[in-house]
Amino acid sequence: MDRSFCIAPMMRRTDRHFRYLCSLLSKESTLFSEMIHANAINRNHPERFLNNSGISNDTVLQIGGSCPEELKKATLIANEYDYSEINLNLGCPSSKVQSGNFGAVLMKDVNLVKKCLSEIIKVSAKEVSVKIRLGVDDSDINEGLDYFIEELSKIGVNTFYVHARIALLKGLDPKENRTIPPLNYERVFQVKEDFDHLNIIINGGIEDFKMAKDKFFKLDGMMVGRAAYDLPFKLFDVDQIFFNSTKTNNSLLSVIDEMFEYIDTLNFKDEIKTKFHMLNLFKGLKYAKKSRLLLLSNDKNDKIKRELKDILLESEIKAA
Numbered sequence: 544m545d546r547s548f549c550i551a552p553m554m555r556r557t558d559r560h561f562r563y564l565c566s567l568l569s570k571e572s573t574l575f576s577e578m579i580h581a582n583a584i585n586r587n588h589p590e591r592f593l594n595n596s597g598i599s600n601d602t603v604l605q606i607g608g609s610c611p612e613e614l615k616k617a618t619l620i621a622n623e624y625d626y627s628e629i630n631l632n633l634g635c636p637s638s639k640v641q642s643g644n645f646g647a648v649l650m651k652d653v654n655l656v657k658k659c660l661s662e663i664i665k666v667s668a669k670e671v672s673v674k675i676r677l678g679v680d681d682s683d684i685n686e687g688l689d690y691f692i693e694e695l696s697k698i699g700v701n702t703f704y705v706h707a708r709i710a711l712l713k714g715l716d717p718k719e720n721r722t723i724p725p726l727n728y729e730r731v732f733q734v735k736e737d738f739d740h741l742n743i744i745i746n747g748g749i750e751d752f753k754m755a756k757d758k759f760f761k762l763d764g765m766m767v768g769r770a771a772y773d774l775p776f777k778l779f780d781v782d783q784i785f786f787n788s789t790k791t792n793n794s795l796l797s798v799i800d801e802m803f804e805y806i807d808t809l810n811f812k813d814e815i816k817t818k819f820h821m822l823n824l825f826k827g828l829k830y831a832k833k834s835r836l837l838l839l840s841n842d843k844n845d846k847i848k849r850e851l852k853d854i855l856l857e858s859e860i861k862a863a
């Protein structure tokens with residue numbers, strides 16, 4: 544799997560509909576699901592959470608949890624779906640997630656993490672990876688982090704997505720935890736030097752993809768979250784920059800056609816979600832506000848599509 548450019552897991556964002564949009568913009572990026580708790584997979588209709596149909600990009604399923612048995616059960620179910628990798632979330636700092644004893648708080652308990660991962664690895668049909676922070680609260684981000692990675696690598700985890708900042712579990716909400724603790728890319732470079740045999744993918748604050756390619760060339764890839772969601776238009780450049788590929792020769796006009804074809808297959812609730820994910824597609828265009836209002840309107844889809852295309856054709860940005 545080529546992880547040169549990955550689109551980060553984001554709750555309420557990287558659902559199947561946003562992933563479908565991403566797949567039209569970049570054929571080569573690795574996509575991530577939102578974090579899905581093991582019990583959501585085990586208890587409810589799993590296809591509600593796991594459906595990834597229509598997406599040909601490598602897609603990583605991110606799961607959350609800290610009960611080895613539950614994680615094992617969820618993995619067995621996930622084996623039936625077309626994901627390329629299973630990823631355990633060890634980086635989410637939200638208080639709700641902490642109180643459920645999963646996400647970033649697990650970085651404080653390497654033995655429990657090993658138990659969880661061992662059960663997942665035992666049954667997974669796919670590679671198993673983790674997404675981590677540099678540390679949590681006052682944990683040691685030098686030897687402590689090395690020890691954590693070393694221990695996980697001993698049980699067969701070879702791929703680490705590293706959000707290049709610590710998480711502070713008390714006093715900061717998740718949003719603040721994505722901005723206030725400073726980014727420390729140097730520490731991630733050091734991890735790669737010390738663990739050359741592992742796949743180390745860097746995450747956090749990446750906005751300029753071309754610059755990032757040069758800056759992070761020693762690593763095994765990068766993961767981009769907010770910049771991909773807030774400006775999906777930029778994903779058009781990814782295949783060319785990172786994969787020297789022109790497989791995605793879609794234009795914004797053809798993306799709109801394909802998105803509305805896709806929307807026609809959805810129920811009303813999913814249709815609304817999908818249109819919401821499309822709102823940022825038009826950022827920067829002269830008529831961005833008009834496009835957003837159209838997507839939020841109750842107009843018939845045919846009319847919305849037609850008017851969006853008219854707007855694009857009139858707009859300053861090259862649409863085709």
Ligand SMILES: Cc1cc2nc3c(=O)[nH]c(=O)nc-3n(C[C@H](O)[C@H](O)[C@H](O)COP(=O)(O)O)c2cc1C
Pocket residue numbers: 551552553554555556577578605632634635674706721746747748749766767768769770
């Ligand atoms: C709205 C939102 C939801 C997120 N949900 C998840 C999640 O479900 N799992 C996870 O590992 N990280 C989650 N993250 C963190 C991102 O994956 C990423 O690590 C973080 O945003 C830093 O990358 P960026 O600076 O490129 O956005 C979320 C981030 C945002 C903005």
